[in-house]
Amino acid sequence: MKNTTTxxxxxxxxxxxxxxxxxxxxxxxxxxxxxxxxxxxVSGMHYGHWDPADEMYDFFDDFNKLLASESKKNPSSKRVYRIGLLMYSHALEMALPWSFLANLLHILCGRPYNVSPFLDLARRKKGSLHSIPPSTKQKIGRVIELAKEAKEDELIKIINDFHSDKIRNSFYHSDYCLTDSEFRYSDGGIASSLPLEKVQELITKCFAFYEAFFNVHGWSKSFYKAVKSYHKWPNYELFEILKNEKEVYGFKVHFSNGQVAKFTRETDKVEAINLSFDDDGSINFFVGNLDKLTKQWMLNGKPFED
Incomplete structure (x- = not known):
């Protein structure tokens, strides 16, 4: 793979x-x-190492080292392209970026966060309780639809800069050949080819996008860490942002009757207590005994004062 300039x-x-x-x-x-x-x-709860996003950080760290090592030996070798295409295809399959972008666009369009923004794209198997999850192509298509609705044409351009479903699909299904100058594939249709320079461009832009995405996602965690911890909501709920030394990791909602709803996301566990998800995927809370609600913001059984 010929080096694109730094x-x-x-x-x-x-x-x-x-x-x-x-x-x-x-x-x-x-x-x-x-x-x-x-x-x-925000999602349902689980314990142990069940977060694919954490695994992806390790995947990219391992394969970036491998790619750098092989590139030093021979930057134009087929092995380098294969490693790059594996990382490219794997990256496009990641759930977090597309879910995050879909919800970001939902919010810009005036809708709430959706715990499963692509659930309606799943297809139920005949005679089975199981369903076929939406494909990467469908998820990206939905994000592009939402970007059009939000009038974010630049996002559509960026995605189209690096996304090629034909390249991803043909590589993942071993329906391709590499020559010294081309990536050849049929993708179940008419045989086509792409110059390796174009393949390199797609990979470079894809890696740039994902690096930018994860850095911006990390920035958002740091942003909320800098925000004040307690916020009064109109109906005497007290919203608390939970932080550690590095970033935000969750929130609590304190109700005036002493009930507390809580969500936390940490490396080894995700906890969701007294949360519910409405039919549209939005977040709701189990408030507890409504008769005991008062017109007073409360924190740990005591009136809250700023």
Whole structure:
């Protein structure tokens, strides 16, 4: 794989990172609470190592080292392209970026965070309780639809800069051949080819996008860490942002009757207590005894004072 200049790679990354950060800022300005839910990727609870996003960090770390090592030996070798295409295809399959972007666009369009933004795209198997999950192509298609609705044409351009479902699909299904100058594939249809320079461009832009995305996602966690911890809601609920030394990791909602709803996302566990998800995927809470609600913001059984 011929080296794209460091300057060009950095330029692409800077462009993507600047846009994604501004997009996230718009989402936060539109609805800071729903945007926090999106940053935390609020979901059901689980214990142990069940978060694929954590695994992806390790995957990219391992394969970046392998790619760098092989590139030093022979940057134009087929092995380097195969490693790059494996990382490219694997990256496109990641759930977090597409779920995050879909919800960010939902928020910009005035809708709440959706715990399963692609659930309606799943197909039920005949005679089975199981369903076929939406494909990567369907998820990206939904994000593009939402970007059109939100009038975020730049996001559509960025996605189209690096996304090729034909390349991803043909590589993952071993329906391709590499020559010294081309990536040849049929993808179940008419045989086609793509110059390796174009393949390199797709991979470079894909890596730039994902690096920018994860940095911006990390920035959002740091942003909420800097926000004050307690916020009074109109109906005497007290919203608490939970933070550690590095970033935000969850929230609590304290109700005036002493009930507490809580969500936390940590490496070894995700806890969701007294949370419920409505039919539209939005977040709701189990408030407890309604007769014991008072017109007083409470924290740990005591009246809250700023």
């Amino acid at each position: 300057v060009k790679k950095q330029q692409i990354y800077d462009e993507y990172q600047e846009y994604l950060k501004e997009l996230l800022k718009k989402s936060i300005a539109k609805n800071p609470v729903e945007s926090l839910y999106n940053t935390l990727q």
